[in-house]
Amino acid sequence: MKKLYQNPAQFNRSLQRERRSLKQRRNKRRGSSSRAVVSARKHAHHHIFKDCIAPEHFSITENPEGTLAFFDQVLKYLHAEYSVNLLLEPVRRITPDAILYLLSVLDMNKAKHGVRIKGSAPKDDFCKHIFLESGFYGHVISNYRPKHDGKDILEVRSHERVIGEIAHDVVKFANEKLKNSIPVLVRRKVYTTILECMGNTREHAYTGREGYHPKWWLMAIHDDRTGSVSFAILDNGQGIPKTVKKKIFERLFTSDHKLIVSALRGEFRTRTNEEWRGKGLPRILKTLEDRVISKLAIVSNHGFVHYGTDQFVDMKQKFVGSLVSWTIEGVTS
Amino acid sequence: MKKISIARDFSVTPGFRYPLEGPFSGQDFRDKHLSPLFDQQNDDSLIEINLDGVAGYATSFLEEAFGGLARKYGVDRCLFRLRFISEEEPLLPSEIINYIKNTIKR
Numbered sequence A: 001m002k003k004l005y006q007n008p009a010q011f012n013r014s015l016q017r018e019r020r021s022l023k024q025r026r027n028k029r030r031g032s033s034s035r036a037v038v039s040a041r042k043h044a045h046h047h048i049f050k051d052c053i054a055p056e057h058f059s060i061t062e063n064p065e066g067t068l069a070f071f072d073q074v075l076k077y078l079h080a081e082y083s084v085n086l087l088l089e090p091v092r093r094i095t096p097d098a099i100l101y102l103l104s105v106l107d108m109n110k111a112k113h114g115v116r117i118k119g120s121a122p123k124d125d126f127c128k129h130i131f132l133e134s135g136f137y138g139h140v141i142s143n144y145r146p147k148h149d150g151k152d153i154l155e156v157r158s159h160e161r162v163i164g165e166i167a168h169d170v171v172k173f174a175n176e177k178l179k180n181s182i183p184v185l186v187r188r189k190v191y192t193t194i195l196e197c198m199g200n201t202r203e204h205a206y207t208g209r210e211g212y213h214p215k216w217w218l219m220a221i222h223d224d225r226t227g228s229v230s231f232a233i234l235d236n237g238q239g240i241p242k243t244v245k246k247k248i249f250e251r252l253f254t255s256d257h258k259l260i261v262s263a264l265r266g267e268f269r270t271r272t273n274e275e276w277r278g279k280g281l282p283r284i285l286k287t288l289e290d291r292v293i294s295k296l297a298i299v300s301n302h303g304f305v306h307y308g309t310d311q312f313v314d315m316k317q318k319f320v321g322s323l324v325s326w327t328i329e330g331v332t333s
Numbered sequence B: 001m002k003k004i005s006i007a008r009d010f011s012v013t014p015g016f017r018y019p020l021e022g023p024f025s026g027q028d029f030r031d032k033h034l035s036p037l038f039d040q041q042n043d044d045s046l047i048e049i050n051l052d053g054v055a056g057y058a059t060s061f062l063e064e065a066f067g068g069l070a071r072k073y074g075v076d077r078c079l080f081r082l083r084f085i086s087e088e089e090p091l092l093p094s095e096i097i098n099y100i101k102n103t104i105k106r
Helices: A008-045 A062-081 A096-113 A125-134 A136-140 A166-178 A186-205 A258-266 A280-289 B028-038 B059-073 B075-081 B092-101
Strands: A048-055 A083-087 A117-120 A153-159 A217-221 A228-235 A294-306 A311-329 B004-006 B047-050 B083-084
Touching: A062 A083, A062 A096, A062 A136, A083 A153, A083 A217, A096 A125, A096 A136, A096 A153, A096 A217, A096 A228, A096 A311, A117 B075, A125 A136, A125 A153, A136 A153, A153 A166, A166 A217, A186 A217, A186 A280, A186 A311, A186 B059, A228 B047, A258 A280, A258 A294, A258 A311, A280 A294, A280 B059, B028 B059, B028 B075, B059 B075, B059 B092, B075 B083, B075 B092, B083 B092
Parallel strands: A048 A083, A083 A117, B004 B047, B047 B083
Antiparallel strands: A153 A217, A217 A228, A228 A311, A294 A311
């Protein structure tokens, strides 16, 4: 039945309503069909493996540019929901931080995107040994039974909470490797450093990062040639520069490495606004200044702070989260 | 004088600030071992706390245990009653006393 309108304005309003309704129905149909296509296309990526070639010097603290470029590529493919083929053959030098970051990145994205990971081991025997001993393959391959002899490498540990017993194990490992030469004061301060890092992950790193759970990754390597033990602990949280309190002008102009140094100096950066907090990072710096630890490096977002090489810069690439690494040396009598 | 050894009476691996963050937290230690001794208003007896024998301390553990105690029962009362001893980390007692003194909010 034909509609009757009292005047042209009423007719126009009705016409506009009809058009709007038609447009909404059309958009709804289009939307659902395009989503289905996108979804099918995304899942279609899972069987395609993209090659990612690791750099020869696989170390975030010693070769940040080359190593983070590799990780950028891995993350790019994982976010696009491709499976990745990690080609580690070229690796000839490695530090614990790179293994930890690789594990944490795979752990974070594998479950989220449902992609598959495969790869090859380093050709270099020592690097291959480090990968095997770290327990890396046990973390990325299901049903893998690691052959860990615990000789020079403390296999990777990870947890969501601050666990003193794990920190204690790491300190005991270091002391044993250095022939029980570490004084009790140094052992206590290394324990404190590990706990501060675990605590920062738990307390600050994941605040406001929805869909992610706090998790830290820890590893130690004994170097018999130098008589030292290197430690690395990291998380994939928001990063120190993002979680510290910033002054108004700093929100626009400051660089990440300056914020990290400021937090280390204890310049009232605590997010909680409570004066009695924010003492963890200053304590770590104090431990370095007291010469208990050496080669302290902190990498977070674009900030790169290395007290061993006096490098305080912002990097082009981004490190997702925060990494703290340091070394202790045995006492020779 | 009441004597408390953290290693003997609580844990050799003290944790972080709150129980939610992990086991053997500073809040746990305060609630189990210190608060009961401060709940009686008229008791001003001394308490000796031995800090040795543990793997180490996070700053948050110490701050929450002792700074938190001062926030609850007052700075002066805590400074009057608590005595700290540590041969393994001789500067630790003065650090804890600073935590107690600096509990007032900015």
